[in-house]
Amino acid sequence: MGEIELLKGKAKEIRKNIIKMLGEAGSGHPGGSLSAADIVTVLYYHELRLDPGRPDWPDRDRFVLSKGHAAPVLYAALAGRGFFPEAELMTLRKLDSRLQGHPDMRKVPGVEMSTGSLGQGLSAANGMALAGRLDKRNYRVYALLGDGELDEGMVWEAAMASAHYKLDNLTAFVDHNGLQIDGPITEVMSPEPVSDKWRAFGWHVLDIDGHDIKQIIDALDEAKTVKGKPTMIVAKTVKGKGVSFMENQVGWHGVAPKPGEVEKALAELDAD
Amino acid sequence: MSKKIATREAYGEALQQLGRENPDVVALDADLAKSTKTFDFGKIFPERFFDMGVAEQNMLGTAAGLATAGKIPFCSSFAVFASGRAFEQVRNSVAYSALNVKIGASHAGITVGEDGGSHQSVEDIALMRVLPNMTVFVPADAVETAGAVRAAAAINGPVYIRLGRAGVPVLHGADFQFAPGKAVVLREGLDATIIATGIMVAAALEAADYLAVKGIKAGVLDIHTIKPLDIEAITKVARETGALVTAEEHSIIGGLGGAVAEALAENCPVPMKRVGIMDKFGVSGTPDELLEKYGLTPGSIAKAVEEVVTKKR
Ligand SMILES: Cc1ncc(C[n+]2csc(CCOP(=O)(O)OP(=O)(O)O)c2C)c(N)n1
Ligand SMILES: [Mg+2]
Numbered sequence: 130m131g132e133i134e135l136l137k138g139k140a141k142e143i144r145k146n147i148i149k150m151l152g153e154a155g156s157g158h159p160g161g162s163l164s165a166a167d168i169v170t171v172l173y174y175h176e177l178r179l180d181p182g183r184p185d186w187p188d189r190d191r192f193v194l195s196k197g198h199a200a201p202v203l204y205a206a207l208a209g210r211g212f213f214p215e216a217e218l219m220t221l222r223k224l225d226s227r228l229q230g231h232p233d234m235r236k237v238p239g240v241e242m243s244t245g246s247l248g249q250g251l252s253a254a255n256g257m258a259l260a261g262r263l264d265k266r267n268y269r270v271y272a273l274l275g276d277g278e279l280d281e282g283m284v285w286e287a288a289m290a291s292a293h294y295k296l297d298n299l300t301a302f303v304d305h306n307g308l309q310i311d312g313p314i315t316e317v318m319s320p321e322p323v324s325d326k327w328r329a330f331g332w333h334v335l336d337i338d339g340h341d342i343k344q345i346i347d348a349l350d351e352a353k354t355v356k357g358k359p360t361m362i363v364a365k366t367v368k369g370k371g372v373s374f375m376e377n378q379v380g381w382h383g384v385a386p387k388p389g390e391v392e393k394a395l396a397e398l399d400a401d
Numbered sequence: 402m403s404k405k406i407a408t409r410e411a412y413g414e415a416l417q418q419l420g421r422e423n424p425d426v427v428a429l430d431a432d433l434a435k436s437t438k439t440f441d442f443g444k445i446f447p448e449r450f451f452d453m454g455v456a457e458q459n460m461l462g463t464a465a466g467l468a469t470a471g472k473i474p475f476c477s478s479f480a481v482f483a484s485g486r487a488f489e490q491v492r493n494s495v496a497y498s499a500l501n502v503k504i505g506a507s508h509a510g511i512t513v514g515e516d517g518g519s520h521q522s523v524e525d526i527a528l529m530r531v532l533p534n535m536t537v538f539v540p541a542d543a544v545e546t547a548g549a550v551r552a553a554a555a556i557n558g559p560v561y562i563r564l565g566r567a568g569v570p571v572l573h574g575a576d577f578q579f580a581p582g583k584a585v586v587l588r589e590g591l592d593a594t595i596i597a598t599g600i601m602v603a604a605a606l607e608a609a610d611y612l613a614v615k616g617i618k619a620g621v622l623d624i625h626t627i628k629p630l631d632i633e634a635i636t637k638v639a640r641e642t643g644a645l646v647t648a649e650e651h652s653i654i655g656g657l658g659g660a661v662a663e664a665l666a667e668n669c670p671v672p673m674k675r676v677g678i679m680d681k682f683g684v685s686g687t688p689d690e691l692l693e694k695y696g697l698t699p700g701s702i703a704k705a706v707e708e709v710v711t712k713k714r
Contacts, residue, residue: 187470187471233497233498241469242465242469243493243497246494248458249465249493251462252458252461252462253462253466253469255466256465256467256474257466257467257470260467263427263449282458283458283462283490286453286454286459287462289454290453290456290463294451
């Protein structure tokens with residue numbers, strides 16, 4: 130099997146774990162977890178230089194999930210990579226679990242930044258990238274933002290700073306699924322034209338299909354060749370991707386599937 | 402008490418000293434480096450200084466990221482913006498994960514003066530004190546400021562240091578040891594104790610002198626650490642002198658007065674009065690005019706002591 134096929138298989142496992150853990154938790158955010166599944170899969174199974182046995186390794190690459198409500202996709206990837214036992218995924222959102230509703234860096238090995246309050250992750254990623262440069266370490270920093278999250282002013286403060294400080298060790302993604310909570314982003318508060326905005330802020334910008342593994346890999350490769358600028362990968366995605374009844378449905382932003390729906394979703398993912 | 406030094410000046414110098422000793426110390430500012438006094442740090446250590454522009458939220462978030470990688474970032478802006486504009490960044494990106502970020506907030510209180518109420522922070526102690534994991538220092542003079550900066554660097558976690566614009570008398574000798582969380586007994590009392598913080602410590606000493614002439618022996622307790630609060634020392638003076646007056650350049654709600662009242666109510670209730678800003682915003686004026694207008698003077702502290710003494714049983 131080629132690497133792409135392998136990664137597709139991993140993405141499917143991650144999607145299935147997202148559904149299972151949300152079903153068990155009874156609350157949480159499936160839509161934005163599923164839309165980001167292919168990007169997060171490529172990051173954790175192809176791109177990031179990590180050692181799950183040493184989550185504090187100073188030279189590790191860092192990934193900041195700025196859209197922290199997609200915690201399930203991050204937890205599934207971290208468990209898959211062996212940062213903690215996969216069985217623990219079923220404790221999501223339960224009392225005394227390490228797997229808080231939104232990622233907590235003090236609780237979960239492999240979580241680089243506590244997020245959940247939208248708009249803050251890119252600033253933290255900038256700080257990590259600046260520290261890497263100061264310490265002459267060659268780790269890279271990655272971040273994933275939601276398209277609704279782009280409404281936050283702080284994102285643009287950070288965008289300005291990443292370019293100002295020429296953070297070419299930073300690569301970020303926008304999970305451009307077109308939906309936020311109250312509806313389509315173009316109706317609620319449009320951040321469009323998204324790519325042009327990042328370009329105007331001084332970033333190297335790539336537009337890709339966020340579910341095409343090959344395109345994600347190629348974009349990440351290109352980002353590493355860019356000098357003097359951070360790279361933003363604007364990834365067109367489908368919210369709820371992989372589960373037909375969740376796809377493009379604003380209502381599946383923050384509602385967990387019920388037992389019957391879990392079964393249906395898992396069957397669909399298996400059949401795919 | 403001839404020499405006056407602003408605590409922000411002392412902060413700038415202490416930061417430079419720290420920078421020389423510890424290569425992990427970095428400084429961030431939000432386009433106010435000349436006012437907050439981080440400017441010289443930037444001149445000496447240009448690669449360790451980051452001007453983030455007029456973007457306080459991003460400054461705090463960036464500092465959080467730097468801290469995750471082992472840096473000790475000191476962020477500076479005016480107290481209004483460092484604690485207020487960036488409050489939720491301080492809460493969620495810094496304090497929630499107990500990250501090693503220091504906030505050197507200058508121009509606190511009404512002694513900002515002519516810039517007026519928009520720039521005079523009367524609420525920052527309350528905002529910072531309520532956050533879990535946060536340490537809050539309010540130094541009274543240049544010596545305490547130097548100690549607070551050093552102590553902040555030694556603490557592994559978030560620290561807020563409240564600094565002023567105006568020159569204030571130097572109260573301590575060079576041999577003063579800044580012990581975080583430990584109140585300093587500047588004067589033993591018999592009839593009442595004045596518990597003061599920041600620039601009001603000097604005013605409290607003056608008030609005690611004045612009261613002594615009138616036959617009232619007032620102690621002075623200097624609280625340079627609002628959090629963790631030295632409840633033991635506060636309870637002790639409450640028990641020994643039976644009446645307290647708090648004095649701060651901050652709202653009487655949620656700051657030193659609020660903190661002391663909470664501690665007293667649970668441990669040793671005695672008659673108490675709060676001298677501070679009476680739930681109001683500031684206005685433009687010279688620092689001295691404003692201290693007079695808002696009743697932050699040795700005279701108003703002395704008056705409060707006289708009142709509270711009459712309420713003793
Ligand atoms: C500061 C902040 N405000 C509000 C929320 C509540 N919230 C959670 S998700 C969300 C919508 C996010 O939309 P988007 O970034 O497009 O996420 P995605 O579609 O990828 O799930 C909102 C408003 C939050 N988490 N943080
Ligand atoms: Mg979206």
